[in-house]
Amino acid sequence: MKEIDAALNDNSAVRKATRQAEKAEERFTKARLAMRKEEQEVQAQQQKIAKNQEALYGGSVRNPKELEDLQMESEALKRYLSTLEDRQLDAMILYDDAKSAKELADIDLANVKKEVAAQFGDLSAEQTSLTADVQRLETERSATAAEVEPDLLATYDKIRKNRFGQAVAAVKDGSCAACGAVLSAALAQSARLPSKITHCDTCGRILIG
Numbered sequence: 001m002k003e004i005d006a007a008l009n010d011n012s013a014v015r016k017a018t019r020q021a022e023k024a025e026e027r028f029t030k031a032r033l034a035m036r037k038e039e040q041e042v043q044a045q046q047q048k049i050a051k052n053q054e055a056l057y058g059g060s061v062r063n064p065k066e067l068e069d070l071q072m073e074s075e076a077l078k079r080y081l082s083t084l085e086d087r088q089l090d091a092m093i094l095y096d097d098a099k100s101a102k103e104l105a106d107i108d109l110a111n112v113k114k115e116v117a118a119q120f121g122d123l124s125a126e127q128t129s130l131t132a133d134v135q136r137l138e139t140e141r142s143a144t145a146a147e148v149e150p151d152l153l154a155t156y157d158k159i160r161k162n163r164f165g166q167a168v169a170a171v172k173d174g175s176c177a178a179c180g181a182v183l184s185a186a187l188a189q190s191a192r193l194p195s196k197i198t199h200c201d202t203c204g205r206i207l208i209g
């Protein structure tokens with residue numbers, strides 16, 4: 001029951017998977033913003049080019065020097081557009097990576113939660129069953145204890161408390177089965193008498209021959 005309590009209170013697996021999912025989400029959000037930024041820069045550059053082209057071919061500018069300048073500007077604007085488009089492509093690749101990583105982390109988190117929930121379900125059922133066992137055994141013990149002489153019961157409880165919950169030991173091959181001490185022949189024989197309470201002279205437990 002102690003082990004179950006510990007397991008029910010420890011959700012470190014869920015905490016870990018949650019942290020991973022949060023990190024992936026953060027990376028995804030950053031990648032999305034970066035991609036939007038590159039998109040906007042490309043659009044702004046395209047607008048600049050459109051204006052330049054309008055001036056260049058719209059017929060409003062006739063001065064050859066001005067037209068030459070516009071032509072040079074047009075080439076420079078297009079070169080920079082190409083650079084911006086490369087950046088946009090890189091940002092899109094990073095975005096796709098981050099999106100996949102986020103999806104995987106979300107799936108992983110959902111799976112871990114499902115596993116833990118199933119495990120907790122089993123453990124909860126086991127805990128209920130063990131609690132019922134304890135209640136039943138306590139009832140049985142009370143009924144049995146009521147029939148035992150008070151002095152004897154007090155002795156039994158005292159030994160049980162001092163000897164790790166076990167007050168009674170069987171005699172096995174002439175030894176105390178609890179502590180392993182070899183018993184004298186007289187003690188082993190005495191342990192066989194139902195009318196007599198015999199204690200192991202090493203651990204003090206009540207011997208049953």
Ligand SMILES: [Zn+2]
Binds near residue numbers: 177181203
């Ligand atoms: Zn003993």
